[in-house]
Amino acid sequence: RNMGKSQFYCFTRVAIPLARPAIIGGASLVVMETLNDYGAAKYFGIDTFTTGIFKAYYDLDDPIAALRLSAILLVFILAFFWIERMQRGKSKYSDSKGTRPVARTDLHGYKAVFAIIACMIPVTLGFIIPVFQLLFTGISSTPDIEMGAFFKLIFNSFALAVIAAAIIGLIALYLCWLKHINETATQSLLNRICSLGYGIPGAVIAIGVMMTLLWFDKQIFHKTLIYGTLFALIFAYVVRFMAVGMHPVESGFRRMGKQLTEAARSLGKGKFTSFFRIELPLVKNAIIVSVILVFVDVLKELPLTLILRPFNMETLATMTYGLADEEMLSEASVYALIIILTGLIPIFILNKLLKSGKYLADIRDVT
CATH class of the missing domain: 1.20.5 (Single alpha-helices involved in coiled-coils or other helix-helix interfaces)
Known part of the structure; x- marks a missing residue:
């Protein structure tokens, strides 16, 4: 602006190129969530890869066809990210370390x-x-709902979400800590591989986990032992949402730096002593953010839960889908509202923490 350029010129030539990582990140998130969606596409009769996978698996009883469709969809997803990476070329972006807030522009009139x-x-x-x-x-429809079954659904949903969030939080903490104390190419690659699941639709992960566990049951136990259990479902949740749990924790370790860890080592403290006395207290805020985000995502996950849930097990998401699919919209509305309200509580907590200045970097990294 000091050189006489207009606002439009600055916006198109400066602001948009600098915002490219955020724009691509947001667009990629929309693409991943759209590809993962099953309930809305099925209800409105839209044929997508995800609905095709379910048709092949349930209607045609052909898991091999479902696996092939999953593989094709996975190839398209990888191609999308590869094209974006190639188009980006050798462009580099760096975050400003300054803390000066952006000047607010007051708008008036139209x-x-x-x-x-x-x-x-x-x-x-x-x-x-x-x-x-x-x-x-x-x-x-509220008077027509059986309260016993209603609270059982809430318990099932919350139990799955809490267990998955706790496991993912612990694994994310361990992997990010290993990278923090010994950042090698192998450890960085391992962390990146563990984060790939969020870019893959839940139906694709469910089919992959199902076929893997069925093969494992057949080869090792010679009977179906693992598939169809809570272990299979929790394992799939871990694969799908590990990236959600890792990013805030990794950000926490990155902001902490290695100076305190190296100082503790120079004073003769071991790895575990420095972890419990220094590193864990400093990244606990990031862990809380990680667990909250995973909890919300698991609570509303539908495609993966539909395929891998144990027999006769229902959650709020699966019950909402089942009732809506049968055009029982009044009953489905109640369960949908519970999902919305449950998801809003962590959002309000995060927003409050954001305004107070706590967990600021962790929230920015995932939003």
Whole structure:
């Protein structure tokens, strides 16, 4: 601007190129979530790869066809990220280490009105109107819900989410700690491999885990022992959401630096002593953020849960889908509202922490 360039020029030639990592990251997240979606596509009768995988597995009873469709979808996903990587070329980006906040621009007149409308459109259409519709629809069906089965669904959903979040949090802490104390190419590659699952749709992971465990049961136990159990479902959750748990923890170790760890070593302290006395207290905030994010993601996961859940086990997500698929929208609304409210609680907690300045870097890394 000091050189006489217009706002539009600065926006197109400076702001957009600098925002490219965030734009690509957001677009990639939308692509991954869209590819993972099954409930909405199935309800509206839209044929996608994910619905095709379910048709092959359930309607045609052909797991091999489902596996082939999963492989094709996986190739498309890898090709998408490879093309983006090639198009980026040798461009490098670095985050500013300054803490000076961006100067706020006060809008007036039609600009202020337009900005408010632009911000309210996605919130209104994507959240406010649907939630009020669910409330209006669900109130009429509340007396018809059996409370015993209702609380059992809540318990199943919360138990799965808590167990998966705890396991992922512990594994993420261990892997990130290993990278922190000994950052080798092998350890960095291992951490990156463990983070690949979030880019793969849940149905693809479920089919892969199912075929692997069936082969393992056949070769080792000569009977179905692991597949169809909670272990298989939790294992698939770990594969799918490990990236969600690792990124905040890895960010916490990165911000902490290695100076304190090296100082502890120079004073004769061992690895585990420095871990429990120095590193763990400094990254505990990142671990809390990690567990909260994984909990919310597991709670609403549908495709993976539908394929790998034990017999006769229902969660809030699967019950909502089943009732909606049978056009029992009033009953489905109640369970959908529980998922929404449960997911909002951690968001409010994170927003409060964000305003207070705690966990700031961890939240920014995952949002």
